[in-house]
Amino acid sequence: MEVVIAVFVVLVSLVVLDQASHLTITNAIKVSEVTQLSKTSVGFSLLAFSTSLPELSVAFIAALSGDAPVSVGNVLGSNIVNITLIIGLAVLLLSLRRPRKVNIISSFAREELSSLYFGLFVSSVIPLSLVYIADASWFVGLVLILIFIYYTYQLSKIRLPLEGGTAVSDEEKKKLKKYVSLVLLGVAGVVLSAYFLVESAVAIAGFMGIPESLIGATVIAFGTSLPELSLDLRAFLKGHPSLAFGDIVGSSFVNMTLILGITLFIPMLLGSPFSMNMGVFQNLVIFSLISNLFLWYFLSMGRLTWREGAIFLFIYLLFLATTFGAIQLQPPPT
Secondary structure, rough: OOHHHHHHHHHHHHHHHHHHHHHHHHOOOOHHHHOOOOOEEEEEEEEEHHHHHHHHHHHHHHHHHHHHHHHHHHHHHHHHHHEEEHHHHHHHHHHOOOOOOOOOOOOOOOOHHHHHHHHHHOOOOOHHHHHHHHOOHHHHHHHHHHHHHHHHHHEEEEOOOOOOOOOHHHHEEEEEHHHHHHHHHEEEEEEEHHHHHHHHHHHHHHOOOHHHHHHHHHHHHHHHHHHHHHHHHHHHHOOOOOHHHHHHHHHHHHHHHHHHHHHHHHHOOOOOOOOOEHHHHHHHHHHHHHHHHHHHHHHOOOOOOHHHHHHHHHHHHHHHHHHHHHHHOOOOOO
């Protein structure tokens, strides 16, 4: 009976998480419009941070409750979902609507691509380095947080007008406080739903004998990627690929710097520092790296059509198959 309740709580938490994140994202976009930031800057900074709020909340709750493997698995799994599933689905849906002409990155500016390349570079190098050094401590977490703060500061100095140079009306400027208040309300909903999501997922993992890292990489990773999935699919279908790519790559950057840093650093502040063996996440790191490299290659080639979308979906299905295959190989609980 407890497992049934836990599953119900997970499902309800995912719904609340999605709605609260959508509320946050929608009003964060309105705030960005009032402050006159470009779509690329909005996608990589404000929007990416907003869509990463579920992962950030999971990181806080997992760090406080001693379930850090859930957060690390969630971070790596979310990066894989964001690139392979979201981009793959978006490209295939666009191909069905416009079968003769779909190449959603053909019009990207050089400045936009440079930001995406940097985000992919950081989100590839960090997990690979952590696997190489094996143990990740609070000091590594502090370095990751500092990287996030430094680049966010550098990005904040680049203030570009919105595409088209549309002026913001005085009426919209007066609504800025309202938009900010709704953002804070959405954040509160995200935090609460993430708490119940982590607690219930850990309970299910313990009952079924499934490692917490695998639960984080599958169920929670997909759930916390729902904001990106809903928002970025809309952005692609409405003809705003720069906004969607900025959010996807920016979210990966936020996940691998701020969120992973918090996961490792918070326990030290609570007086219980630890070192995490990153070797157990080797499969996740490999698929995350493969996803990033394929996206990097497609961006550099200036081509992203239905064929590339099919490749991304194949990678995601292969990731699921190997992940659940690893679950089957786990020894039964004693």
